[in-house]
Amino acid sequence: MSILVIADHDNNALKNATLNAVAAATKMGGDIAVLIAGGGCQAAVQAAAAIAGVTKVLVADAPQYKDALPENLAALVVGLASGFTHIVSPATAFGKTVSPRIAALLDVSQISEIIEVVSPDTFVRPIYAGSAMATVQSNEKIKVITVRATGFDAVARTGGSAAIEAVAAGADLGISTMVGRELTKSDRPELTAAKVVVSGGRGMGSGEAFKILEPLADRLGAAMGASRAAVDAGYVPNDWQVGQTGKIVAPDLYVAVGISGAIQHLAGMKDSRVIIAINKDDEAPIFEIADYGIVGDLFQIVPELVKELG
């Protein structure tokens, strides 16, 4: 048993979800190698070598990997695959993009977004927006897997001292080019890794109204999210969306403000430890899954809550 974890990183730091993917790999058993493919990625390499439980870091440091383009990356991984029984990626935008490409090039199936490792060949994954849990067995020679971060507690960032090994870079296929990134700037924690998330829904009524949530998010050290309805209405950016087709979060505390609780939204947050719902409609489905519900006008309740928290 030998597992390759494809790291999601920005050449400097590892994305948190990489640590959850390593945690899943640990449950599969066997040696764990982490691949850092990047350009000028030595800081990320050092970070990977320090992860608890990792035995080896494979490094492909070349300009053609700098932007994590899936075409070059998948070709690289396929060349490394023969020594491994499992190839595991975090189910981030990056992992979801590259992993199926690797699987198809290896002519093996992929198991997407696992939330539990039953045995080295059997995994649990949600289907139908989390309305059902499927236990799936793979007899493929190499198991290609993506890991939903919320299913596994992250391993420690430190405590490991993995060997670092360079691997030969492949050719630049030259069929895709990165031309730019417009990343949302925020001082708040990353949505999928935050301990507390404050989300607004259609009940907010406008983008301007989201400002009322900011003091609450500040007080709680929270990331801000939204329901699909709020994003569709143009209140907040697309990458705030929590739900089946957006971000999947499971913070210690999720505060749902003016969110009715459509199944597509619940799919993205119902594994949160504690859920608070604030909604003026006492029949809203969100109350059925909320640990603490409070019925009333959010524009009154939210400022009161900030005041009471002190």
Add this chain to the structure above:
Amino acid sequence: MKVLVPVKRVVDYNVKVRVKSDGTGVETANVKMSMNPFDEISIEEAIRLREAGIATEVIAVSCGVAACQETLRTALAIGADRAILVETDVELQPLAVAKLLKAVVDKEGPKLAIVGKQAIDDDCNQTGQMLAALLGWPQGTFANKITVEGEKLRVAREVDGGLETVILNLPAVITSDLRLNEPRYVTLPNIMKAKKKPLEIIKPDALGVDVTPRLVTLKVVEPPKRKGGLKVPDVQTLVMKLRTEAKVIE
């Protein structure tokens, strides 16, 4: 250029899915079926390319049981020019679908495949990337905006922290995200017209593809239920409970 759009027949997104009591899957008998919403977005995008004079023909393809013809008729009613059903009763997994689509691409020669980013039944999010891999084409996943620029395709992609723009050589595969466009409503005259458009049926064997499933679903169960439903009368009580009961804030 020709544009190929795969469409999947899935349980309608408004249906509350029930797990079968024998744990073999979810109830699909007598349940409303529809086109996967992301595939509707893909068809719409292809038609917009045709309306802009860039695409010459939009071909909708579905893989699965005979009833997928209904899904293809919907694609034709939205505006696809013709349809192909790769008909089989075998449970199709994404790798098998990608292989069937590759065979169809080899036959039809499209320059662009627009694939839904995920199907709302299995939530796999694999087929487009796998198709791109098998064809050796570049891929633009989670597309938010696409622009054809000569022999290249500019794709704005939705990634975790915002947007990313890539330029792909054509031919290419893109996968549609939610906000690529808003699909048009299907009109009655177009539903009538769709009935007369060509729909070809072929078998996986004819395409030389082995579609045998590689993964085995051992069981399907309901997720654990959350014990929610407690309402508190006021903010003071809420904060007290968060501090002393849930212990989630200081």
